[in-house]
Amino acid sequence: MILIVDDRPENLISLQKVLQAHNFEVDTAPSGEEALKKVLKNNYVLIILDVQMPDMDGFEVAEAISGFSKAKDTAIIFLSAVNTEIKFITKGYLSGGLDYITKPVDINILLLKIKTFYRIYEQNRKLNEVQEKLLEEIEFRKEAEHKKDEFISIASHELKTPLTSVKGYIQLLQRSINKDDKVMAQNHLEKASIQLEKLNELIVDLLDISKIESGKLKFNMKTFCAETMVNNTIEMLQQSNPEFTITKLGTIQEMVFGDEMRLEQVVINFITNAIKYAPGTNQINLTVNIKDGKLYLAVKDFGIGIPQEQHHKIFDKFYRVEENSNNFNGLGIGLYICSEIISRHNGKIGVNSVPNEGSEFYFTIPIGADEILAD
Template identity: 25%
Template sequence: MDNQLVNILLVDDREENLLALEAVLTSPNYHLKKALSGEEALKWVLREEFAVIIMDVQMPGMNGFETAKMIRQRDKTKDVPIIFVTALSQTDENVMQGYSVGAIDYIIKPFNPSILKSKVNGFVSLFLNQKKVEEQAKIIAIRTRELEDANRTLKSNEAMLEALVKERTNELTNTNKMLLESEEKYRRLVEESPEAIILTRENSDVPFFINETGVKLLKASSKEDVQNRSLFQFIHPDDHKKVRETLAKNRDGLHTYEHRLICLNGDIIHVEVKSIPFDYKGNSCLHILVRDITELKHSREFMQQTEKLTVVGELAAGIAHEIRNPLTSLKGFTQLLGDRIDSNQDYMDIMITEIERINTIVSELLLLAKPRRMDFHEINIAMVLKNIITLMEAQANLYGVTLKCEYCDDLPEFIIHGEENKLKQVFINILKNAIEAMEQGGDILISAQPIGNEIEITFIDSGCGIPPELLSKVGQPFFTTKEKGTGLGLMVCHSIIESHQGTMVIDSVRGKGTTVSIKLPLYQTQLKTIEYSS
């Protein structure tokens, strides 16, 4: 939870009850406001914004139900979580009346302090995460407007340039008597054009003219570097068929299409091409206008990505709300069972730990909207790996998979600076994917070794692998090769590794398996130890 001060409203007509609630909920992150009546509570909600309201049902004057109903009638406060606290019996009638006026929960006095505190923590976390989602939405909206404005400007310039080219081309076609003068005008036009212009004869793919803009676009040093080559030497091999088919079908009129070019320095760029047929010195030729749209395509992809992240952020907030409510009850009752003499404390500890891990995973969904600041500590990465392997061996055995480690028990203590639970989540996710990909069983090889100032952790499986055309999409939201997957797991993994200043690379060969390589920077103290030992 971020160290952000949030308001919590405590409403009870008895001062001692307010003091009891204050003692339970006192926290440096909470600003507790107290009201002795429903009327005073309404005054508070008009002045302040609250993450949660804890309200007594039975109060003189305006009771809790009436106060909650009025709070719900105001747009700015209609979604504030309200927890009713009552000393009366929890009859179905009272409970239904509480929920009918907008209560989120109904607690009987005397209440369990741990349960109440856990519930309040959950609502506060949802409140803070919702604020983050709202801030991210505003940023995305501003960025979207900027991109739309830029796109409109580009389209306007494109239309102006297209109109200019058509005008000049028609001028050249209709003024054969002044061929020399028209040719000079045309040459000046294309030489000074901000777009790349290439001229070819109708049945040839070798240009006889290219302007300086085209030379710069293809990263050539002179026009001769381009004019003695076939244009298909610059067109990406995967686009040859599409370009040939387009040229064959569209011999007449203005035509627009997109493909990739390979520059002389090896760079690959995306271009938009317009081909215009015209007559030059009695020969049928093509006037080819080429515009670099690499940045525009990246902008479009960014807009699509931000739209996906907006949806993911909204989905994450909803999922967190729906899952954390039952988790609060599960944790509370598990703690109560753990206090019994006849309970197995080891089992209870495991259950509490696993519930906390579920809650942590739910929190990771909210990173898709906006990552929170992590609490980094020194971590022995070798010990983390050993614990994860021990944890995953049972699941691996069910699939007939064996986990093998290239390092032995006396592996040096490689120390990194990070958050242990987040790294565990990454390793578990990778191992689960590897195990599920090996339907016929086999071995998963795990290794860890220092490379310079980094520690490289590698997971190698012999599963079905990933087709090359899908490998580049792995890690994008909602893209998955699993029948029932969501595509969010690897996206969260990438986010966690990036937050640790590391990298994660996935390499795969269809039918042979997949290799996931993670590099994390070693902690500064660790680096000194390695230097001294060497």
Template identity: 30%
Template sequence: MLHSSSRETSNGDLPRARILLVDDTPANLLSLEAILEPLGQELVLARSGEEALRELLRGEFACILMDVQMPGLDGLETANLIRARERTRHLPILFITALSREAAFVTRGYEHGAVDYLLKPVDPDILRTKVQVFVDLSRRGEMVKRQAVELAERRQAEEASQRASELEQQLMGIVGHDIRTPLSVVLATAKSQLAHAELAPEQQKAFERVARGGERIQQIVDLLTDFTRSRLGGGIPVVPRAGDLNELCREVADELHVARPGRVIQCDFSRDSLHGVWDLERMAQVLANLLDNALKYSPESSAVRLSTWEKPDAVFVEVHNAGAPIPQELLPHLFDAFRRGEATREQAKASLGLGLYIARAVVEAHRGRLSVRSSESEGTTFRICLPRCADARSRGSRPEEASAAPSPMPA
């Protein structure tokens, strides 16, 4: 059993067509191979009808060129067996023979499934032209099959996407209403008891635990709602209003200082105020997430630095910590949903891995950019670049980050 060179692709991404050459005389096979080589297809050589049948079990072919007179299974018998198999029933067979030109013999060949009957000596140009026709038909058929498969896969993907979208909308309704409503009752009751009732120490602790747990559930509900909104394609909505970004930074830093009284957040602002038009509540959410992460992943004895500065059409915010660097393999996926950095068991339990995903979505809703750099020598720095006004989206522009380092001064 002889084979030509291995199968490669040509004319786009379709594989080369395979042509089966069957003759018991090696010289005839070599002659056919030389004639058909210019077509650039894969030529598979077989020296008997039995070998040809085995090759047909191994793969698909565009056509078969077969000698009639061969020992064992001759060409006509081999053609009968090929036609008897469902998979090869319609495979084009061209007989090549030096036998008589009598009409009865030629007719017999067609009766056994031949699509053409060539007598030796074969004209090379005619043979190549005939084979090229079957190669083109085979490749068109293969292309149609691929297009049908791609169309079916695309339809399946669209249907799956539609089902996923419907499920996300249902989940958003459940999270947004069916959980929020009873949760608000639980939180209101706990806070009311803590504010107005004279409670025994055991009851005080119990209501405090209920309040903390309820607030944690509320945070999770908010994150899942934001995540679902962003996944549904509309992005996270922002409602811009005029405000002072530096003042917002001070407020968020003060709140975190109350929650973590032993930690230091150093505010370095290039000027006392930084006015613009942004959704301040959403930006507070972003700043709280970045600062909380910085405090969580840095040594207790180190300070976290919060810096701001400005350019003519943009403002910048950086949150820096001196903790261990983020692993390089994690950096490309850091803002993906449900991804977390290396954390302790307690930190992992307290995080869904959605904080940075939501933070980036909020910044991008302002037509801004959130990026990160991290190394052993410099620590980890998250940088926010925002347009001066959140309505910059209408101009389709995004401020580019300046390469020059800021020159902050203590506020």
């Protein structure tokens, strides 16, 4: 929008009509004081400013406008019929004007200048937009690079830990064999097997996330008995974690359509996380039921919990709860993989948690093939 400032009504009206005839949006002000009020309220691309005005001349208005942060990019063209000497033209440029035109005005030249200023304004606006987007992208590259470096550091540590343990147990196993101590040898072998299983889980997670990134994570969708899958998962984890009591609440009578192995992977992740992040407790509740054609499954622990402000990040790739990242091992990708699995089942995943009161992770998925394959 263009602001015309002139104390003569006939000048305002005539110039306004000419500019409007060329499809410019125009506003007017009959004095310098009125112009300053309008500049504070509105955004203008260009101000056409008469120099010779009572009370406050054009130079004073321009100097005042230059102090307004919101108008710092606004172009000013001075118009003058009286002050046409070089010293006044110089003063106009020093006051912040980008051009100084003497009257009588050649309207065609004025229109060309206005169109040029508009073109420059539009180019600057686009350049600023590009610059802002580039800055955003640079910050996103920096953040991604930081996350990548952090992940590599964590992954290296997490993979090295079980390898070091396995190496140590193999050395102890060799000594026990040399001493013909079968009981101790069996004990070391079992502990080495546990560490190898941890290593295997880490590698599987890394392979899964690689497949997710490349769009190659395969799903074997078919109808299966979810009740059996849940019961078998609980039994397996109960045997390997006898210090915990895993209580199942609810049953599933209906058959479910989906990838049984992948959904079992989600349930295992929920339960193992509940065990890991609930030290000093011994109770885990798994609730399962079917309502309105959807399978609902939730695993609740009574452990350390998660602050509310971190709930929306918990399923992000590589995210680890800040307060616990140094106290518990893990790559920060298990829940991200779970969320991808549930998403592929056209379902929803979430968490309810209160610090020091425990966490409940849950998901819902449609049980029918039509709803899952709809997308």
